[in-house]
Amino acid sequence: MKNLIVISSIVFFSMTACKKAESHPLAQKEIYAIDSINITDTIKITDSLSLIYSSNELYLPFIQNPDLLNSIYFRSEDSYHFSKSELKISVEKDMLKHYDELNKLYKLKRLNGLWVYKNQMQMKFLQYQYMHIQYTDIHNEGDKIKQCIYKDKMFDLKNNKEMALGDITNISTNQLLALLKKNMYKVFFNMAGDVRINEFDEKIFKMNGLREIPNTNNFYFDTKGLYFHYNPYEILSSSSVDFVIPISWEQLEGTLNSEFKQRMNIPKSN
Template sequence: MKNTIKAVLLATLFILSACRKADSKNTETKAETKAVPEFKIDSVKITDSIKVSEKLTLKYESTMLVFPTITDQALLDSIYYERKGITDFSKQGLQNFLNKDKTEYFSSVKDKNNDWTSDIAYPQTWNSGAFMKLRSHIKDFLQIQYLYSSYEGGAHGNYGFSERIFDLKTNKKLQLKDITTMPKARLEQLLFKNINTIPSGTTDSQGAVKNSDMLLLEVIPANENFYFDDKNLYFHYSPYEIAAFAAGDITIPVSWDELKGTLTSEFKERMKIN
């Protein structure tokens, strides 16, 4: 009888010990899960203007995205690659940078000899703009569009786009070779074939004008301004890059089917492309 009771007690102690270990493992697993920071995004913005003379007003606009959970310095440098002089990537740090950048822009125009403003024939507003826009965050790929615009007199202002993709697993900017191994010449043929897939929106007296009618080049290069979604890889071209200004910016899609057989195995698997 004593041996039976002793056996029961030992079995009970063993079960309790196993439960404690299981609870401990579950707690550790939960702790590890909580330790992974959730991706967060914020932004800072500034819009201001000053009057330089009776005929000239200056306007400054800028929006910058803020990524509080990204801590890799090299990656942050790459994300803000064109905004030189940023050392503090916090929300307040980026806001301070915009305030400083605005002041320097206003001063760069105001500090010129005032006599030059007399050449301005009619009241006008000059502007400087820089904007960041989140295209998407999927499969740890962070896609950002950058737009830069300016006007300093003349028939029209100028603007341009830059598209950049960042791999948050490697903390590096994604290159075209990371997506496809298609030979340059073949990719250029696809770009030329697909030039009119997305309408330009430009019209004349005879109606809609095709992108191909305004091309300045015989060969469309595969530039580094690309992004993607679940169906296509897109190449984005700023005004004058491949076509007349009237065409505006042009986006040319190349489908995953057209790139079939050249997609890198890592990218294809990660994006679940059939």
């Protein structure tokens, strides 16, 4: 068994620009100290079966609200225990759980090969007291099954909560699905400019392996717009890659919540 535990730290800087009309014209610098706990272990179960476990867990000392922390560490089985040492213990428990499960499977099915379990948290956006964390889980079961799942979460640090679409826009479900489908065409067919859905034959749509929009619950945003992230095979039936559909803030003009728009400094469309 080879075990590597690395605890690293970085400082995340973000600039919050103030509006001209306000009394503080200089940009406000937001400084966030971020640590991470990295554990990598290779475990030989038998001569023909090995497990590689790898975990990258963020530790966010600037967040203290217990309910918000519980939302951030939703994968942890130890609710409300999120100090650096407790997170490390939680990751080690998860590693041992995977080892025990694989060991039991071997006794039942005589498995072989290299089995890989990887999970990581990545800080993608941290500005205007909004935070985007992307969670990735990768399972490689021998040479047969490879699964990669992405989960994106947006957090409002000012109000200590995980965000829902309703915190960003009041667009109706039907309008949103139509907009996603239009932009999906543009991404998939690499088209520029406006797109009308009826310009495309549904047969061509299906022949290219595109599926209907399955959900709108895996989203994130940055200064340019809103993004909907779909896992392998959710949008492209024959592809093992993930798929992201962007929607610009201009496309959502008139539906954005006023407080959100103000905090994000989103300008009015011309």
